[in-house]
Amino acid sequence: MKKLGILTYHEINNFGAQLQAASLRKFCIDCGYECDIINYQPPRSRARIAAHIIRPALKLKTKEYFRNLEARNTFRKSAIELGCINTKALYTTSGVQKISKNYDALICGSDEIWNFGNYLGHQPPFILDFPFDGKKISYAASMGSYNLPTAEKSNFEAALRQFSTILVRDNHTAEAVRGLSLHPKLVLDPTYLVELTEKIVDKENQLILSGEMTEDQLETAKKIAQALNLKIISPGYLYKGLENSYFSATALEWVQHINRSKYHITSLFHGSIFSIKSSTPFVAFMNESKRNKLGFMLEQLKMKERAVEVNNTQQEILSLLTKPFSAQQETIVQDLAKESRNKLTAALAS
Known part of the structure; x- marks a missing residue:
């Protein structure tokens, strides 16, 4: 049985990030694969989460501090329950590369993991830009509103040429990848692939x-x-x-x-x-x-x-x-x- 590793946004204070990560993992498991979400946590992400909690405390805004702390604990609990956290936290590309040896294939996506213009900046793990002997796939990866600078195109292209399949979420990302003489295919967000809850008829x-x-x-x-x-x-x-x-x-x-x-x-x-x-x-x-x-x-x-x-x-x-x-x-x-x-x-x- 193949073992898959997913690299995506998953443990941030965002409902959608957790849900898309859990949905992609569930679909892979339903297809008969072993599958983990590799717990890569960019240091800037950790700093931002911590600042959201600490800043009100420093300003003596007690009510806001406890509300933010409760929300963070709820998100953390949610990520664990959804299966988004089942490997140890990793903070570097070298750490991700080391653990990747445990997998037959890696999937990056979904979400705006290729939006290197956001506060996280360029993140090699999210484009699988490191040596790996197995298969590399993207699923519903997105650049959001990011336009790839000319200076970054050669590195981006070199990383994507190592992929066996490039599946993206929106036309803006597809056009950017086609501009590198590659051949992406459009797919829906992974939350469309599976059901995480039962549908309620009575509103x-x-x-x-x-x-x-x-x-x-x-x-x-x-x-x-x-x-x-x-x-x-x-x-x-x-x-x-x-x-x-x-x-x-x-x-x-x-x-x-x-x-x-x-x-x-x-x-x-x-x-x-x-x-x-x-x-x-x-x-x-x-x-x-x-x-x-x-x-x-x-x-x-x-x-x-x-x-x-x-x-x-x-x-x-x-x-x-x-x-x-x-x-x-x-x-x-x-x-x-x-x-x-x-x-x-x-x-x-x-």
Whole structure:
């Protein structure tokens, strides 16, 4: 039996990162492989998480400190429960290379692991840029909004030429890879490949909010909830003026709350995905940084109308939010998910 190792974002304070990592691992196990998420934790990531907890304490903001500490402990518990942490923590490329000898194949992805313009900078483990005797595969890797600088193209190309299969999540990433004379294929996010929770048919009379929102967007959400006579909940996301709607949640609990809610207003890529998977009507606030991934996915699934622009009125947003999914849209999701499963299955078997 082949043993697989996955390198991706997995143990950060982000529901989507944990869920995509767990989904990819579950799919590989369901296919009959042994599979670990290699516990690579970039030092900058650890520093950022620590700062989020320590900063309020230094400013004597006791309530914020304990709230952030509770949220961090919940995320940590969630990562362990989802199977995202089952090897020792590694902090260097050399450490990853050493442990990689335990695996027959390595998979990098999903998420924006090739976005080297973010706070983590260039991370060789996320592009498998180290010697390895086995097979190298990417699944649903993304650059996000990052544009590959000319100075980095030769190193990026050299690393990707060692891959047997390159599967990416969005057209922006695909075009960048094609620009290196390589041949990527498009797939859906790994959260589409498997089910992590059971679907809930009976919806509760509530509106769930998730992701960053401006004051105007929050005000619109509150007015919509009032117009529809819905209770607002915001598990894992604290909004000014909606403190009573906030509570701590694990990644799976967050999915279940989306599942049982009547509607969802979000700005998140994975918030949109789990609305689609649970048949919870939603709208997604769009901005330029999300257009390459969230915008592309919604267009790919023929749900572009779910993306809310800054010039949409409250009435337009309300109309879009309450619009049910069509049978055609559900079929498109199912067909693309099946294609994605087949592409990954073929990559693992080749």
